[in-house]
Amino acid sequence: MQRITFGTSGWRGIMCEDFVFENVKVVTQAIADSVTASGEARKGIIVGYDSRFMGESFAREAARVLTGAGITTFLCVRDTPTPVISFEILKRGTAGAINFTASHNPPEYNGIKFSPSWGGPALPQTTNDIERRANEMAGEICYKECSLDEAVQKGLLVEIDPMQSYLEDLATKVDLAKIARLGTVAVNPLYGTARGYLAEPLKAHGVKVVSMNANRDPYFGGFPPEPSEKYIQDFIKLVQQDPSIRLGIATDGDADRFGIVDADGSFIEPNYIIALLLDYLVRVKGMTGGVGRSVATSHLVDAVARMHGVEVFETPVGFKFIGELISQDKIIIGGEESAGLTIKGHVPEKDGILACLLVAEMVAHEGKPVKTLLEELYGKVGRYLTKRVNITLSPELEEVFPQRIAATPAGFAGEPVKEKITVDGNKFILQDGSWLLFRKSGTEPVVRLYCEASTEERLQALVQAGREFIVGSA
Numbered sequence: 001m002q003r004i005t006f007g008t009s010g011w012r013g014i015m016c017e018d019f020v021f022e023n024v025k026v027v028t029q030a031i032a033d034s035v036t037a038s039g040e041a042r043k044g045i046i047v048g049y050d051s052r053f054m055g056e057s058f059a060r061e062a063a064r065v066l067t068g069a070g071i072t073t074f075l076c077v078r079d080t081p082t083p084v085i086s087f088e089i090l091k092r093g094t095a096g097a098i099n100f101t102a103s104h105n106p107p108e109y110n111g112i113k114f115s116p117s118w119g120g121p122a123l124p125q126t127t128n129d130i131e132r133r134a135n136e137m138a139g140e141i142c143y144k145e146c147s148l149d150e151a152v153q154k155g156l157l158v159e160i161d162p163m164q165s166y167l168e169d170l171a172t173k174v175d176l177a178k179i180a181r182l183g184t185v186a187v188n189p190l191y192g193t194a195r196g197y198l199a200e201p202l203k204a205h206g207v208k209v210v211s212m213n214a215n216r217d218p219y220f221g222g223f224p225p226e227p228s229e230k231y232i233q234d235f236i237k238l239v240q241q242d243p244s245i246r247l248g249i250a251t252d253g254d255a256d257r258f259g260i261v262d263a264d265g266s267f268i269e270p271n272y273i274i275a276l277l278l279d280y281l282v283r284v285k286g287m288t289g290g291v292g293r294s295v296a297t298s299h300l301v302d303a304v305a306r307m308h309g310v311e312v313f314e315t316p317v318g319f320k321f322i323g324e325l326i327s328q329d330k331i332i333i334g335g336e337e338s339a340g341l342t343i344k345g346h347v348p349e350k351d352g353i354l355a356c357l358l359v360a361e362m363v364a365h366e367g368k369p370v371k372t373l374l375e376e377l378y379g380k381v382g383r384y385l386t387k388r389v390n391i392t393l394s395p396e397l398e399e400v401f402p403q404r405i406a407a408t409p410a411g412f413a414g415e416p417v418k419e420k421i422t423v424d425g426n427k428f429i430l431q432d433g434s435w436l437l438f439r440k441s442g443t444e445p446v447v448r449l450y451c452e453a454s455t456e457e458r459l460q461a462l463v464q465a466g467r468e469f470i471v472g473s474a
Helices: 021-038 055-068 082-092 124-136 148-153 163-170 176-182 199-204 233-241 270-283 300-308 319-327 352-366 370-381 395-406 456-471
Strands: 011-014 045-049 073-076 096-100 109-116 157-160 184-188 208-211 245-251 258-261 290-294 312-315 331-336 340-343 385-392 415-421 426-430 435-440 446-453
Touching (some): 021 045, 021 055, 021 096, 021 109, 021 124, 045 055, 055 073, 055 096, 055 148, 073 082, 082 096, 082 109, 082 163, 082 352, 109 124, 148 157, 163 199, 163 352, 176 199, 176 352, 184 199, 184 233, 199 208, 199 352, 245 352, 258 352, 270 300, 270 331, 270 340, 270 352, 270 370, 290 300, 290 319, 300 312, 300 370, 312 319, 319 331, 319 340, 340 352, 352 370, 395 435, 395 456, 435 456, 446 456
Parallel strands (some): 045 073, 045 096, 184 245, 290 312, 290 331
Antiparallel strands (some): 096 109, 245 258, 331 340, 385 446, 415 426, 426 435, 435 446
């Protein structure tokens, strides 16, 4: 058994390589032991899964291990979005949930995500405990399994479908009737768990829905189920070719990420959506509080926050930190540049379904395309353009990278460094307000470079300067 390692969103692996039944059972037992040690096992655990290959089978095996440990298990009857599982944790008051998902990763991957009783992604102290327990039990038959029939007879297994209660709650946070003003909306769940979660509520409120990729496909059409511009070209083309479509909304494989396509087929970067929604929630819906964003997220969010007198909380990358701010009721909205967000009073987990519907409400209320709203916002707070690139490191560069990044250069692309931030990676704020962030991948020889500037020319200059800083002369 390879060492189990939990990343920002749980343990992920390639099916039939390291993500196999035996390892799944060991990790499940580790979760059961961790929850028992915390004193919360009596509350039960939810088990869910996304639309990946054999998701139901992995979920049933986890249920057998949990019930074998005497823990009441609430087993989802169909593939279920990650934010819906988070909602169900809070609604039922369980000790947490085991979710079989690899989110936006390619189809050969699967994963186990554990969310504790507060409903957000597990914080490092929790995942470290689960990791330790799993690796100590590696290679052992450390679990006792209970047949599902026996578990039902003992009252330890309950099948659930949380869809309806989640949608009823969502309708209190999004004005679905207002969205009907748009007329036609295109929906793309990318073969994932949001099937029905977007289209059906819209149809019920008089919206004409044009759906794409709305059937379950464990291969996700041959692409990673990620609603980024690169992977939804078919959807962009659909919106471009149908003049009646006012907005395109998409979600990833487990519906925790969102993708927005404007009426003309333009893909809108998630960074900008977070800022637009912050402005909308404060200005139109009268919400109060701070705003949370990851260190890699656009400072357009900060500019909007300044305009409204809103406090900004900068967090490491990983939605668990945003979720913690939501659970503490500190923020109106929290988001990451990787297309995750949630709002005050909602689940402390990123929710692509909520994000899509809020954008639809905003566009319907304002009566303008997203690009127009963004230009109007730029007119108030200034222009912010962002870009992320991956820099692959040779073995030689990987060896010298720690020393190279530890140094603080005088400046980048002719602009002096004003401040260095090490919340997560190394972020250099320049005198003119532009910035660069360098984050080393924990699993690959790759450095992720994030840049932001006020003009396209300046942005490209920063990207080039950032690349030269890392590559240099190895």
